[in-house]
Amino acid sequence: MAHASAEHAHDDHPDQPATGIKRWLFTTNHKDIGTMYLVFSLIMFFIGGAMAMVIRAELFKPGLQLVDPLFYNSMTTNHALVMIFGAVMPAFVGLANWMVPLQIGAPDMALPRMNNFSFWILPFAFTLMILTFFVPGGAAAGGWTLYPPLSIQGGDSFPMVIFAIHMMGISSIMGAINVIVTIVNMRAPGMTLLKMPLFCWTWLITAYLLIAVMPVLAGSVTMLLTDHFFKTSFFNAAGGGDPVMFQHIFWFFGHPEVYIMILPAFGIVSEILPTFSRKPLFGYDSMVYATASIAFLSFIVWAHHMFTVGMPLAAQLFFMLSTMLIAVPTGVKVFNWTATMWRGSLSFEPPMLFAIAFLFLFTIGGFSGVMLAFVPADFQYQDTYFVVAHFHYVLVPGAVFAIMAAVYYWLPKWTGHMYNMTLANWHFWLSTIFVNVLFFPQHFLGLAGMPRRIPDYAVQFADWNMVSSIGAFGFGLSQILFAIVVIQCARGGKKATAQVWDANPRGLEWTLPSPAPYHSFQSVPEVK
Amino acid sequence: MSDAHAQSADSYYIPHGSPWPIFGSVTLFTLMGGAISALNGWLPAWSLVPGFVMLCLLFIFWFSTVIGENQRGLYNLAVDRSFRMGMMWFIFSEVMFFAAFFGALFYARELAVPWLSGNGVKVFTKMLLWNDYAGSWPSNGPSALGPRANGSFETVPALGLPAINTAILLASSVTITIAHHALIAGHRGQVKFFLALTFLLGFTFVGFQAMEYHEAYTELGLTLGTGIYGSTFFMLTGFHGMHVTLGAIMLTVIWFRIMRGHFTPQRHFAFEAVAWYWHFVDVVWLGLFIFVYWL
Amino acid sequence: MSGISRRIANRCLAAAGFLAGAAQANTSNGYNLPVGVTDLSVDIHHIHMQGFWWCVAIAVVVFGAMIFSLLKFRKSQGAVPDTTMVHSTKAEIIWTVIPVIILVIMAVPAAATLIKIEDTRNSELSIRVTGYQWKWQYQYMDAAEGVGYFSTLSDDSNEARQLNSGIDPQSVPNYLQSVDKPLVIPSGTKVRLLLTSQDVIHAWWVPDFGMKRDAIPGFVNEMWIRVAAGKEGFYRGQCAELCGRDHGFMPIVVEVKTPDDFKQWVGAQKADAKQAAFDSALHAQTAQVITR
Ligand code: HEA
Ligand code: HEA
Numbered sequence A: 001m002a003h004a005s006a007e008h009a010h011d012d013h014p015d016q017p018a019t020g021i022k023r024w025l026f027t028t029n030h031k032d033i034g035t036m037y038l039v040f041s042l043i044m045f046f047i048g049g050a051m052a053m054v055i056r057a058e059l060f061k062p063g064l065q066l067v068d069p070l071f072y073n074s075m076t077t078n079h080a081l082v083m084i085f086g087a088v089m090p091a092f093v094g095l096a097n098w099m100v101p102l103q104i105g106a107p108d109m110a111l112p113r114m115n116n117f118s119f120w121i122l123p124f125a126f127t128l129m130i131l132t133f134f135v136p137g138g139a140a141a142g143g144w145t146l147y148p149p150l151s152i153q154g155g156d157s158f159p160m161v162i163f164a165i166h167m168m169g170i171s172s173i174m175g176a177i178n179v180i181v182t183i184v185n186m187r188a189p190g191m192t193l194l195k196m197p198l199f200c201w202t203w204l205i206t207a208y209l210l211i212a213v214m215p216v217l218a219g220s221v222t223m224l225l226t227d228h229f230f231k232t233s234f235f236n237a238a239g240g241g242d243p244v245m246f247q248h249i250f251w252f253f254g255h256p257e258v259y260i261m262i263l264p265a266f267g268i269v270s271e272i273l274p275t276f277s278r279k280p281l282f283g284y285d286s287m288v289y290a291t292a293s294i295a296f297l298s299f300i301v302w303a304h305h306m307f308t309v310g311m312p313l314a315a316q317l318f319f320m321l322s323t324m325l326i327a328v329p330t331g332v333k334v335f336n337w338t339a340t341m342w343r344g345s346l347s348f349e350p351p352m353l354f355a356i357a358f359l360f361l362f363t364i365g366g367f368s369g370v371m372l373a374f375v376p377a378d379f380q381y382q383d384t385y386f387v388v389a390h391f392h393y394v395l396v397p398g399a400v401f402a403i404m405a406a407v408y409y410w411l412p413k414w415t416g417h418m419y420n421m422t423l424a425n426w427h428f429w430l431s432t433i434f435v436n437v438l439f440f441p442q443h444f445l446g447l448a449g450m451p452r453r454i455p456d457y458a459v460q461f462a463d464w465n466m467v468s469s470i471g472a473f474g475f476g477l478s479q480i481l482f483a484i485v486v487i488q489c490a491r492g493g494k495k496a497t498a499q500v501w502d503a504n505p506r507g508l509e510w511t512l513p514s515p516a517p518y519h520s521f522q523s524v525p526e527v528k
Numbered sequence B: 001m002s003d004a005h006a007q008s009a010d011s012y013y014i015p016h017g018s019p020w021p022i023f024g025s026v027t028l029f030t031l032m033g034g035a036i037s038a039l040n041g042w043l044p045a046w047s048l049v050p051g052f053v054m055l056c057l058l059f060i061f062w063f064s065t066v067i068g069e070n071q072r073g074l075y076n077l078a079v080d081r082s083f084r085m086g087m088m089w090f091i092f093s094e095v096m097f098f099a100a101f102f103g104a105l106f107y108a109r110e111l112a113v114p115w116l117s118g119n120g121v122k123v124f125t126k127m128l129l130w131n132d133y134a135g136s137w138p139s140n141g142p143s144a145l146g147p148r149a150n151g152s153f154e155t156v157p158a159l160g161l162p163a164i165n166t167a168i169l170l171a172s173s174v175t176i177t178i179a180h181h182a183l184i185a186g187h188r189g190q191v192k193f194f195l196a197l198t199f200l201l202g203f204t205f206v207g208f209q210a211m212e213y214h215e216a217y218t219e220l221g222l223t224l225g226t227g228i229y230g231s232t233f234f235m236l237t238g239f240h241g242m243h244v245t246l247g248a249i250m251l252t253v254i255w256f257r258i259m260r261g262h263f264t265p266q267r268h269f270a271f272e273a274v275a276w277y278w279h280f281v282d283v284v285w286l287g288l289f290i291f292v293y294w295l
Numbered sequence C: 001m002s003g004i005s006r007r008i009a010n011r012c013l014a015a016a017g018f019l020a021g022a023a024q025a026n027t028s029n030g031y032n033l034p035v036g037v038t039d040l041s042v043d044i045h046h047i048h049m050q051g052f053w054w055c056v057a058i059a060v061v062v063f064g065a066m067i068f069s070l071l072k073f074r075k076s077q078g079a080v081p082d083t084t085m086v087h088s089t090k091a092e093i094i095w096t097v098i099p100v101i102i103l104v105i106m107a108v109p110a111a112a113t114l115i116k117i118e119d120t121r122n123s124e125l126s127i128r129v130t131g132y133q134w135k136w137q138y139q140y141m142d143a144a145e146g147v148g149y150f151s152t153l154s155d156d157s158n159e160a161r162q163l164n165s166g167i168d169p170q171s172v173p174n175y176l177q178s179v180d181k182p183l184v185i186p187s188g189t190k191v192r193l194l195l196t197s198q199d200v201i202h203a204w205w206v207p208d209f210g211m212k213r214d215a216i217p218g219f220v221n222e223m224w225i226r227v228a229a230g231k232e233g234f235y236r237g238q239c240a241e242l243c244g245r246d247h248g249f250m251p252i253v254v255e256v257k258t259p260d261d262f263k264q265w266v267g268a269q270k271a272d273a274k275q276a277a278f279d280s281a282l283h284a285q286t287a288q289v290i291t292r
């Protein structure tokens, strides 16, 4: 085929990566960029996790032992921002970079230069954010939700955080545009939309969400900035504005954002379960429609985060009902996954273990979500550890476990080596046990009346906090195993076959040798 | 290097090794760092200059690389389609950015101001806090914030400059469409003329807008600090004005490319992208004219 | 378990430290929502338990099916996959419709209670509650007009909560949940709170009353409580919206008295001339418009 000859006109030989640091700085290769995203995400997960360890250490027992209350607040704020924008989202973009072209049979992402740009913005954005710890007044401490007027009280860190968020937003939008264009424009002939692997589908829909809401976040933080520096009155009642207006705009972004962090996870689980059940995914079409419905509904439920702000009754009822509706398409997914395992032939390799844990624990998080949706009950739950328990269940054994499942699933395809299964199994069991020790007691704490975002608490909360902290340290230490497995695997190990798993996985990525060649699908694959 | 063999219909052009993305990241960091330093008073306002210079360089370098590749015929139709979709979704993201500010405007008008003046669910708000506030739009809030000692301010009447500006933008929409049709028909002379007319109209618009701002600040008592009206007015029109300026600059660049003989009647993605952008800016203006100036 | 005995010891300590018998920190059992002492809190507890049991029921079914698959359909036990099982419209309709029905069942009482909660009419006593960084101000209206004061974290808690204070929190009665001057309300009376703030957003929350509402600068939010007669005593909560450095240290304590005792208390407050002077100064202060 006469392909790719054009590339010779440029710089180095196209079939080999450039050498040294230049490879990573200048690369336009989706695999390189995917790898950078994933490594970055792992580093951020450790940084955000270290902050969580400070939180849990301070909460280990009542009384202030370790940190100043203001520093504690910066810990929660930055923990959340780092985990969401630094760990989970980049991990998904990294997986998309690696897998979307492989799964749809494309030679690369559609806009490769922009792809590199969207990655490299991130280290700079987070440098800016981490630097806030060293400026007068300390790092942002108003919560990741940045509610004014509190956030506007911030010191020199205030504009730094805002601009860091702007940069993350620019990065996400470019990343999302790339995914959309790649999926819509670069599919191999025969790969119709309804033949696409679900990971691509969920990412396509996620990308639409990203493009729709990241600019809104940018707008909302820009208004914070002008309120602070240029005397505007968006969030100031004296000038005719309203602090609650920020919350509306923020959550218009914020709620779809939480589905941005879970839809790709749904996609991953929908890839892994069929493989290790040795049975096609049950209800493929309804999975696609359910994903789309969740995405649509996510735009009309935002005010369930603000039931206590004093909205008109009709608004509260509307947001309660629309929120409850989301349980229906999500339920369809859970039932389809269960039906996929039903009458299968299950084996329990690490990716499958993580996917199964996801199934159980995400569902528990979903249940507490539905309970939060009942407005009267939410008047009690809101801003307590019940909410903290809810969202960590959907985010940690939800999103993070799915990411780990994906890494364990595709790592041999990326590196060409099998990893240490024993260690991976240890990682799974320790994580799964400790994550429950960590977060399950937080339900009790919340119901018993412990508010979130406090560095110290009344003594009746002491017991469960201690249990939770012990779980946290255990969970944190277990993650070191993950890093070890991944690093070992990158450096060597038993050769992986093209199929990797003896479960006969479906999908174009398994037709390529392991490791996938630097330039895959230069000649267009055929899809039946 | 010779590019004779470059174009082949079935190969999707993948560039290799580009320094511009990382340069762009450093640029953004410098720009944001400059803005932060200026806002925090760490450095005087010139701290923004390096970032802006780098930004200009970034655009020049990156776009000339792309234009060069295009001129060498490296892009097949699939690449062209990718660019189109990319541009479309970029414009959509811009729409959502404006939506945030329009949302703020509607919220303030329909909810915040009425609540502050005791309507709807918030009767006690007026009774206990803002007893003598009778809110009606336009408003600078119960404390009547603004530059004037007595808290008064005036708005820009819709039928003055804003109406003229509306006419200008609508006319520019027509001229760019004529230019586009001329390009497709291969009448390059017409293209040059109507494209030039378009960006001149664009710059005129920006000039008028600057005059309007000047008047608002010096005579009407209308500033960014004039309560919620001033906030929404200047943020919406300001971001729009920035987009018009950017669009007009892009049109100018396209005009220079036309002068140098770029584009064919079949393939002229850059032209179309800028035209879409221009139409987007136009539509946003219509929204502004209706909801900010008129109603 | 030492935790439990410690908790019991603590309860005893608290009881001894305060009016014996009447003092109650929290009716929660330590792992579930308290039933509370108002009509609304009882309704809300009911909604909570109903939601919880429905979730448990669904969990039993769904997790049951999953666990069954995990045990029964193992490759290691020689299970053979049924690869033709890829779709069933009937099943999908069933598992769409059933959740909808369950949700409707749960939504009805929730909506009914919500409507009740939002009805603040016919209240017999209004109190203006203002949040500050980091204390609460209470100003009585209606029959108790003129009574008003600030309520801050009590000194012993405040001392103990300093970084490395060396004081064991367990030794402080109602650590972090006691104040210098509690809010006093009558039982059996519909009390309306008018919530606002002078700086950032706070939220007023006492779990035993079942309600939480934000105090937003520049706006006034309403909420109401009626503590059932016979449930007099102390009830504790705290600010529930991040409001800066000392967010964790702005507790709320409410003392519920019988209407007669309450009347007496109001009389005593009014009689206190010094208190009255203090009040008027405060009044002037809160009347100022908020500018930043
Ligand atoms: C990945 C992230 C993620 C996901 C997927 C979800 C999913 C859901 N969330 Fe959650 N949520 C967060 C992340 C997420 N959330 C975060 C981060 C916050 C806090 C933000 C902050 O304040 O800092 C939050 C807060 C939050 C609140 C506000 C609480 C408060 O502050 O007072 C509410 C209220 O309604 C809510 C509801 C829901 C609901 C109904 C779902 C649903 O989508 C869940 C649906 C799933 C199921 C229900 C399980 C499976 C279904 C079945 C088995 C079918 C049958 C079930 C029934 C009929 C019940 N969430
Ligand atoms: C994707 C998002 C995400 C993830 C993955 C996590 C992961 C974790 N979170 Fe977090 N969290 C949030 C999102 C997330 N969180 C959000 C949005 C908030 C709300 C913030 C706000 O209120 O504004 C929050 C708030 C929050 C709180 C409440 C703080 C408060 O309200 O005062 C707590 C407390 O327990 C907590 C704990 C943890 C823990 C222990 C983990 C663990 O899972 C982390 C485990 C990982 C590691 C530990 C790193 C790896 C290991 C090492 C670094 C080795 C060293 C280990 C040891 C020394 C033990 N988080």
Ligand code: CUA
Binding pocket: C131, C132, C134, C201, C202, C203, C239, C240, C241, C242, C243, C244, C246, C247, C248, C250
């Ligand atoms: Cu006041 Cu939190």
Ligand SMILES: [Cu+2]
Binding pocket: A254, A255, A258, A301, A302, A304, A305
């Ligand atoms: Cu939400």
